[in-house]
Amino acid sequence: MAKVFIYPTTSLILSDMVSRFGHEPLGAAIGIRERIQTPGIESPPLQVTPEEPKKGLRYAAVEVPSGVRGRMAVVGPLIDQAQAAIIVNDADLAFGCMGCSRTNELVKYLVRKRGIPVLELTYPRTEEEGVTFVSSIKNFLKSLGEEKP
Amino acid sequence: MSEYLPAYQGSVTKYVFVESTRFTAGDLALKALEVAEGVMIKETCFGFQVTGTKEEVDRVIEKVRAMDPNHIFVKDRGFPPGDPRRCRANLGGARPGFHGHEFELTLIRNISKGLERVEKAEEKGEKIVLPEKAEQKKLDARRLKQLADVEGP
Numbered sequence: 001m002a003k004v005f006i007y008p009t010t011s012l013i014l015s016d017m018v019s020r021f022g023h024e025p026l027g028a029a030i031g032i033r034e035r036i037q038t039p040g041i042e043s044p045p046l047q048v049t050p051e052e053p054k055k056g057l058r059y060a061a062v063e064v065p066s067g068v069r070g071r072m073a074v075v076g077p078l079i080d081q082a083q084a085a086i087i088v089n090d091a092d093l094a095f096g097c098m099g100c101s102r103t104n105e106l107v108k109y110l111v112r113k114r115g116i117p118v119l120e121l122t123y124p125r126t127e128e129e130g131v132t133f134v135s136s137i138k139n140f141l142k143s144l145g146e147e148k149p
Numbered sequence: 150m151s152e153y154l155p156a157y158q159g160s161v162t163k164y165v166f167v168e169s170t171r172f173t174a175g176d177l178a179l180k181a182l183e184v185a186e187g188v189m190i191k192e193t194c195f196g197f198q199v200t201g202t203k204e205e206v207d208r209v210i211e212k213v214r215a216m217d218p219n220h221i222f223v224k225d226r227g228f229p230p231g232d233p234r235r236c237r238a239n240l241g242g243a244r245p246g247f248h249g250h251e252f253e254l255t256l257i258r259n260i261s262k263g264l265e266r267v268e269k270a271e272e273k274g275e276k277i278v279l280p281e282k283a284e285q286k287k288l289d290a291r292r293l294k295q296l297a298d299v300e301g302p
Binding site for chain 1: 150151152153154155157158159160161162164166222223224225226227228229232234235246248249250252253254256257258259260261262263264266267277279280
């Protein structure tokens with residue numbers, strides 16, 4: 001079972017596909033759950049403490065807005081532990097309260113820079129594209145299973 | 150600064166979505182309650198949320214998914230159900246994250262179709278031919294200069 005980073009990190013479709021085909025999806029929920037389930041000092045709403053932007057310095061420079069560093073403190077460690085990644089490139093939903101454009105660019109850059117197997121796709125708008133989408137993901141995840149049993 | 154103690158420490162929460170012509174979200178939640186054995190189930194408009202230990206949650210999902218595997222979808226959730234920081238009963242308006250799910254649910258029928266076709270092809274021993282990716286050509290330097298000149302003052 002490989003740990004597969006998904007982008008958009010809140011994607012229902014990708015999270016389902018990865019777990020359905022026997023691997024572990026690494027999405028925002030995993031990072032958030034870690035924080036929500038850990039006792040400590042109250043820091044609502046996401047339990048992202050003032051320490052987090054400091055951790056984010058590992059991924060983004062100090063001049064970068066603290067929002068990017070805060071988000072990277074959640075997403076960055078997931079990228080570090082990923083053994084593969086699936087990226088959907090036309091995901092408008094990744095922009096907004098979930099993540100700013102600069103964070104999204106940085107996330108994609110860091111994933112590509114890590115040198116892990118990456119599958120890049122676009123959302124399926126037709127049934128035919130749906131077949132291609134599912135088949136591509138299945139083949140990709142199957143090849144991971146062969147490499148890392 | 151006050152101390153923070155999680156409400157359901159060590160638990161896992163997952164969303165279960167249904168996009169089926171055979172079942173409603175209510176049917177799905179009812180089935181989940183039948184097999185819950187004490188695991189927390191919360192019915193929602195799109196399916197239900199299940200909270201418990203990882204093993205318990207996986208067991209419930211496995212049994213529910215067996216009803217219609219290609220039309221039932223599962224996703225991790227960071228917050229437990231009813232958490233005042235996320236629950237719209239306290240906040241008003243749509244729950245954060247709802248719009249993402251709403252968008253993806255409009256495409257999910259294509260995914261269901263894909264899962265069905267892939268399953269059928271595997272049963273028959275056929276292989277689905279993926280369309281070849283169009284080669285991405287690098288932008289010619291002259292063309293880049295032309296574009297820059299057009300954009301210039």
